[in-house]
Amino acid sequence: MRNFEDIIAKAREVGPIRLAVAPAAEHGVLEASFMARELGIIEPILFGEEQAIRRLCEEHGLPCDAQIVDAQDDVEACRLATQHVSGGRADALMKGMVDTSVILKEVLNKDYGLRTGRLLSHIAVYCLAAYPRLLYITDAGMNIAPDAEAKRGILNNAIEFCHAMGLEKPKIAVVSAKEKVDPHMPSTLDARQLVEWNREGSIPGAIVEGPFGMDNAINVDAAKMKGLSGDVAGQADLLLMPDLDAGNILTKALTYFAGADSAGLIIGAKRPIVLMSRADKARVKVNSIALAALAVRNEVNHV
Numbered sequence: 003m004r005n006f007e008d009i010i011a012k013a014r015e016v017g018p019i020r021l022a023v024a025p026a027a028e029h030g031v032l033e034a035s036f037m038a039r040e041l042g043i044i045e046p047i048l049f050g051e052e053q054a055i056r057r058l059c060e061e062h063g064l065p066c067d068a069q070i071v072d073a074q075d076d077v078e079a080c081r082l083a084t085q086h087v088s089g090g091r092a093d094a095l096m097k098g099m100v101d102t103s104v105i106l107k108e109v110l111n112k113d114y115g116l117r118t119g120r121l122l123s124h125i126a127v128y129c130l131a132a133y134p135r136l137l138y139i140t141d142a143g144m145n146i147a148p149d150a151e152a153k154r155g156i157l158n159n160a161i162e163f164c165h166a167m168g169l170e171k172p173k174i175a176v177v178s179a180k181e182k183v184d185p186h187m188p189s190t191l192d193a194r195q196l197v198e199w200n201r202e203g204s205i206p207g208a209i210v211e212g213p214f215g216m217d218n219a220i221n222v223d224a225a226k227m228k229g230l231s232g233d234v235a236g237q238a239d240l241l242l243m244p245d246l247d248a249g250n251i252l253t254k255a256l257t258y259f260a261g262a263d264s265a266g267l268i269i270g271a272k273r274p275i276v277l278m279s280r281a282d283k284a285r286v287k288v289n290s291i292a293l294a295a296l297a298v299r300n301e302v303n304h305v
C-alpha cells in the first residue's frame with residue numbers, strides 16, 4: 003500500500019466493521035462517520051447526548067439513522083463506548099470531540115477498559131509528496147516520556163502493525179537530534195539500546211538502526227553526506243520519536259507545512275482506537291477509520 007487511496011480501497015474490501023464513536027456530538031466527527039459508512043468501511047454506533055447528535059445531523063443534512071447510545075456527558079460517552087468494545091459489541095473505538103486523555107483513561111480502566119498486558123501506543127501514517135513510501139511515525143499521541151523499555155513496547159506494537167500493512171521487515175530509524183551516541187542526550191542512549199535489543203532478537207521482525215538525525219533517516223543524500231550506510235539510512239519506513247512532544251510536533255508540522263495526508267491509531271489495546279487531532283479534517287478521520295478496519299481484520303494485537 004503506497005497511499006490512502008490504496009488503504010481506503012482495501013478497507014472497503016474488508017469492511018464494514020462496527021465502530022463505537024465517542025463523543026459523537028460534533029459536526030466533523032459525524033461527517034467522517036457517515037462518509038466512512040457511505041464507503042462501506044464501518045457501521046457507526048454514536049455515543050453522546052442524543053438530542054445534540056440528532057440536532058447536528060438535521061442542521062447539516064446528515065442521515066442520522068445510525069444507532070445512538072445516549073450519554074449525559076463526554077466521560078459517560080467514552081465509558082459506554084469503551085464498554086461496548088470490550089464487551090464485543092463493537093470492533094473498534096474512535097475518539098470524537100474530547101481531550102485525548104479523557105478517552106484514554108477509560109481505555110486504561112482496569113475493570114472495563116481495553117488493556118491487554120502490553121503497552122498501548124500511538125502510530126501515525128503519513129503519505130508525503132516528497133517521500134516515495136508511506137511514512138510511519140510513533141509515538142505521537144500516547145506515551146509522554148517513554149524510557150528504553152517502553153520504547154521496546156512501542157516498537158513491538160508498531161512492527162506488528164507494519165506487518166499487517168504488508169511491510170515484511172520494516173526499516174526503523176530511531177530518531178534523535180544527532181546520529182552519534184552522546185551520553186548527554188538520553189534519546190541517543192536509548193537508540194543504542196534498541197539497536198542492541200533488535201540484534202539480540204527481543205525486537206524481532208524489523209531492522210532497527212540509530213540514532214539518526216531526522217535528515218539522514220529520510221534522505222539518502224543527507225545520509226551519504228554523514229557517511230551513513232546500512233539498510234535504514236535515508237529510507238526509513240518508520241520513525242521512532244524520542245518522546246511525545248517531538249512526535250506530536252513532527253506530525254503536526256507535516257500536516258500543516260507539507261499538507262500531508264495522514265491517519266492515526268492507538269494500538270496494543272484489545273481493539274484499535276481511532277485517534278486524531280480534533281482539528282483534523284474529515285478526510286484524515288476517514289483515513290484513520292480505514293486504518294482501524296484493516297487493523298481489526300488483520301487482528302492486530304487481538305487477545
Ligand code: COD
Pocket residue numbers: 102103104106107110120121122123142143144145146250278279
Ligand atoms: N499502556 C498501558 N498501560 C498504561 C499506559 C500505556 N501506554 N499508560 C498508563 N498505563 C497504565 C499504568 O500502568 C497504570 O496502571 C494506569 O494506566 C494509570 O497510569 P498513569 O497514572 O500513569 O496514567 P494516567 O491515567 O495519568 O495517564 C495515562 C494517559 C494515557 C492519559 C497519559 O499518559 C496521557 O495523557 N498521555 C498523553 C495523551 C495526549 O494528550 N496526547 C496528545 C495529543 S493527541
